[in-house]
Amino acid sequence: MLTPESLAQIDRELTKYPADQRRSATMSALRIAQVEHRWLSNELIEFVANYIGIPPVAAYEVATFYNMFDRKPVGRHKLTVCTNLPCALSGGADAGKYLQQKLGIGYGETTADGRFTLMEGECMGACGYAPVMLVNNHSMCNHMTPEAIDKKLAELE
Amino acid sequence: MTVYVKGVVFEGVDFDDPNSWKLDAYVARGGYAALKKILQTGMTQDEIIAEMKTSSLRGRGGAGFPTGLKWSFMPRNFPGQKYLVCNTDEGEPGTFKDLDIIVNNPHALIEGMIIGGFAMGITVGYNYIHGEVFEAYERFEAALEEARAAGFLGDNILGTDFCFQLHGHHGYGAYICGEETALLESLEGKKGQPRFKPPFPASFGLYGKPTTINNTETFASVPYIIREGGQKFLELGKPNNGGTKLFSISGHVNRPGNYEIPLGTPFSELLEMAGGMRGGRKLKAVIPGGSSAPVLPADIMMDCTMDYDAIAKAGSMLGSGAVIVMDESVCMVKALERLSYFYFEESCGQCTPCREGTGWLYRVVHRIEHGQGRPEDLDLLLSVGANIAGRTICALGDAAVMPVQGMLKHFRAEFEHHIEHKNCLVRGY
Numbered sequence: 001m002l003t004p005e006s007l008a009q010i011d012r013e014l015t016k017y018p019a020d021q022r023r024s025a026t027m028s029a030l031r032i033a034q035v036e037h038r039w040l041s042n043e044l045i046e047f048v049a050n051y052i053g054i055p056p057v058a059a060y061e062v063a064t065f066y067n068m069f070d071r072k073p074v075g076r077h078k079l080t081v082c083t084n085l086p087c088a089l090s091g092g093a094d095a096g097k098y099l100q101q102k103l104g105i106g107y108g109e110t111t112a113d114g115r116f117t118l119m120e121g122e123c124m125g126a127c128g129y130a131p132v133m134l135v136n137n138h139s140m141c142n143h144m145t146p147e148a149i150d151k152k153l154a155e156l157e
Numbered sequence: 158m159t160v161y162v163k164g165v166v167f168e169g170v171d172f173d174d175p176n177s178w179k180l181d182a183y184v185a186r187g188g189y190a191a192l193k194k195i196l197q198t199g200m201t202q203d204e205i206i207a208e209m210k211t212s213s214l215r216g217r218g219g220a221g222f223p224t225g226l227k228w229s230f231m232p233r234n235f236p237g238q239k240y241l242v243c244n245t246d247e248g249e250p251g252t253f254k255d256l257d258i259i260v261n262n263p264h265a266l267i268e269g270m271i272i273g274g275f276a277m278g279i280t281v282g283y284n285y286i287h288g289e290v291f292e293a294y295e296r297f298e299a300a301l302e303e304a305r306a307a308g309f310l311g312d313n314i315l316g317t318d319f320c321f322q323l324h325g326h327h328g329y330g331a332y333i334c335g336e337e338t339a340l341l342e343s344l345e346g347k348k349g350q351p352r353f354k355p356p357f358p359a360s361f362g363l364y365g366k367p368t369t370i371n372n373t374e375t376f377a378s379v380p381y382i383i384r385e386g387g388q389k390f391l392e393l394g395k396p397n398n399g400g401t402k403l404f405s406i407s408g409h410v411n412r413p414g415n416y417e418i419p420l421g422t423p424f425s426e427l428l429e430m431a432g433g434m435r436g437g438r439k440l441k442a443v444i445p446g447g448s449s450a451p452v453l454p455a456d457i458m459m460d461c462t463m464d465y466d467a468i469a470k471a472g473s474m475l476g477s478g479a480v481i482v483m484d485e486s487v488c489m490v491k492a493l494e495r496l497s498y499f500y501f502e503e504s505c506g507q508c509t510p511c512r513e514g515t516g517w518l519y520r521v522v523h524r525i526e527h528g529q530g531r532p533e534d535l536d537l538l539l540s541v542g543a544n545i546a547g548r549t550i551c552a553l554g555d556a557a558v559m560p561v562q563g564m565l566k567h568f569r570a571e572f573e574h575h576i577e578h579k580n581c582l583v584r585g586y
Contacts, residue, residue, distance in 0.1 A: 016283075016324040018238075021364055023346035027329050058346070065348040065505075068288050068330035085448060085495045086251045086407035086481050088586055122332060122499055123448075124289035125247040125256050127407035127479070128414045138291040 001047045006036050010051065023054050026062050030069060035138075039070040067122075068137050075110040075117040077156045080134040081144070083120050086127035095131035095144050096120060102149070115156070160257065164401025164417030165381035165390065166374060170262050178296065180303040183264040189309055191383035192268055195275060196315050200383075202233060205276040209379070211387030213399030217254075218244055218335070218372030219447060219477045221465045230359040231277040231369050240363040241274050241282035242344065242370040245297075246328050246335040248287055250448035250499060251479030254403040255373035257415050259286070259293040262377065263300035267323065269376030271310060272383060274321040277369055281322050284373075285340050288328040297325045332503035336551045337370045339505065350507045351551035374403055394420035398464040406431045408482035409438065420464040427463055427480070438484040442567070446476025448496050449556035451563025452489075473563065488581045489568040493560060494519070494526045500557030511554035514545035518561055525572060528579035535565060535572055 002010075013028040029048045034040050040063050049059035063069045070078070081096045096107070099118055103111055107120040126132045129142035133149070141152055160172055169186030171177040183189070194200060210225030231239065243266065247255040258266060270282050286294045301323060304310035312320045326344055328334055334343045338352035341363050362368020378400060382390045391399035398420040404427060407413050411432025418427065424443070434440055440455040445463075451473045453461070461471050468475045483492065501519040506512045518541055521534050542558035549555075565572065574582050 016326070018364070021345065024326075024344060026346035027343070028327060031327065031329055054346070061348050062346065066288065066329040066331050083495070084250045084499055085492055086479075088495060089408040089481070089483065089487070090413065093586070121289070122330075122502060123248045123250040123252075125253050125287050126290070127251055127481075128253050128405060130407065130413070134289055137289075140290065140292060 001044055002033060002036055006032050022052050025052060026059055030063055039073050075114050078117045078136050080119040080121040082124050082132050084123045087130040090130035092131040098146050098149060160415045162417055166258060166265060166377045167262060167417050178261055178263055180264060180307055188264050189268055191380040192271055196317050202276050208382055208387040212382045212390040213397060214378055215465060216372055217374035224375055228277055232367055233278045235367050238366050239279045240366055240368040241270060241279045242368055243270055243284040243373055243376055244340055244370055245284055245286045245373045246340055248332045248335050249477050249479060251405060251407050251481045252447050252477040253405045254415050256290050256293055258373050258377050259297050263297050265377040265380055266373055267300060267304050269379035270323055271321050272379050275319055280320050283324050283326050283344060285326045285328060285344055288330040294325055294327045333505045333553060350505045353550055395464060398466060402478050404478045404480050406480045409435045409484040410482050411435050421462045424458050424461045424463055434484055441485045441487055442483045444481040446474045447479040449559055450474045450476045451559050452567060454567045486583055487586050488583050489564055489571045490526045490575050491586060493564045494522045496560045497522045504553060508549040510545045510548045514541050515557045517541050518557060525575050530576035532576060
C-alpha cells in the first residue's frame, strides 16, 4: 500500500530507536503513510502496524489520539488555521472567518470540488507570526491577512 | 518578527542571514567551544554539574526547576542504558521561543544536549518536536547531519572515547505531550497519556530506563554556561533567577516576537521593546507565562519585573515566558471562553476530574458569553475548578483551572455584567 520511497522513509525512522522498540516509529510511519494517501483508512493503519510489527490496535490508538491524523478523506489541501487566544488577538479568528466565507465551507468541511478542507487548529507554537495557517500539516504560512490568504489559495491547485 | 538579542541563546545569531543556523556560522561565533573545553581539558562530570548549579539556570519549559539539581538526580553509575530527552513540544498558547531556537540556532541545542549526555553519562538522546512545526523538525535533522559529519556527534566525539547519539522525533498534534511523562509515552509510540509519579523519569523514564528531560531553551543555554562559567550566567540575571530568558510576546503590541533579555527586567521595559501597545490603546491585562498562568491586570503588571520570583509574588507564574498582552478592547469572558475550549479540547481523557471538568468549565463560560449565564455560575466555576485542581495525574487539570481563577479574581465584575445584562462591556475580541 506504500511506495518504496515511503517504506524507505519508515525504515530510516526505525533506525532511530532500539531494535526492540520499533513501536516508537509508529507516529512517523503513520505520518509518512498519510502524506502518501492524504488520509488514514483502517486498511492503511493495519498495513503500517504490520510493517512495524505491532498489533493493529496499537497503531489505531495513535491514529485516533493525535489530531493531525485524518481518518476520513480530506481535500487536496488541508488548511488549518489557529484561532487560539494569542492568535485571535492578532486576527487569527478573523482569518478563519475569511476562509469560511471565501471557500463557502465551515470548519471540518471540504469544498465540493475536493480542493480544500478547512480545519480550526489549536496552538501551533507560532503566535508571534499570527495569523498562522498550516497547509497539509507540514507548511506553516505566517501573517495570513486576507490578501496573503488570497495569494496562497491561488497557488494551491 | 522581531527578535531582540541581549542574551545567551541567540548570541551572535544573524537573523537576516539564511545561513546563520549552519555549523560553520555557529563555530565561528564560538560554538562547540564548550564541548571542546570539556573533552580537551578533562573537565569532570561533577565540575559540569557544579557549574550548572552555580548558574542558577531554571527549567525554561514552564516549571522553573533548577537544571543543575535535576542533572544531579540522574544515577550516573546505573549499569544499563539511560536516555536524555529534549522537550520541544512547544504548544502552550503564547509560546513560540523554541521554534525560533531550532530554526535559527539548532547547534546550541545540540551542543547543550551533548554536554548534558557527557555530564550524566548518557549515550542516547531524543528531541521531541511539536507536530505543527515540521519545517523546524527538518531543520533540526539537517543540523544533526552537520554535527555528525564534523565529529561533534556520534561515536568517538572529537577523537575521544565519548559517544553520544541524538535523534529528532516528530510529534503529531497533542498539547498534552508537552507534559514530560506523556511525552515519554508518545516517544514510545503510544497515546500521550501522562504517567503516575513517582516513579519519576530519573529512575523510570523512556523504555523504563533512567531519563533526564529538559526544555529546548534550557539545553541551548548550557554551552554559554560551560564556556563562560556559571557565575557569569548568574550575574546576567538576578539571584535565584540566573541568566537571560526568551520572552515570546503576542497579542496587542506593535512588534510581537521573541525578546531575549535578563531575568529581572521590568515588564514596562519589555513592553517598550515590543513597540508598545498597538494603535496606542490602553493596556488592560497580561497573561505573563503562557495561557495556563493566571491573568494579571495592567496596574499590577506594570509594577512587575520579569522573573520567576516577582511574577509568583504577584499571583501568577512566569511559566514558559509567553507574554500575552491584551488591550482595553478585550472582553475577558470571550478570552476565557477560548482558553477554556482549548483545555477541554486537549484533555487526554485519562482522569475523570479533568476529562469531565474541563468540558464543564467550557460550557459554563460559553453560556455566560452567549447571554445565558446564571447568577450562580461564577460560584459553580470556582467549585468545579476546586474539584479538578490537585485531583489529576498531571498538571493539565490545574492549567485549565488557573485561567478561570485568575479571571474571576481580577475581572469578576465583567462576568457579573454579562450574566446580569446578557451583553458585553467591551466590543473587541
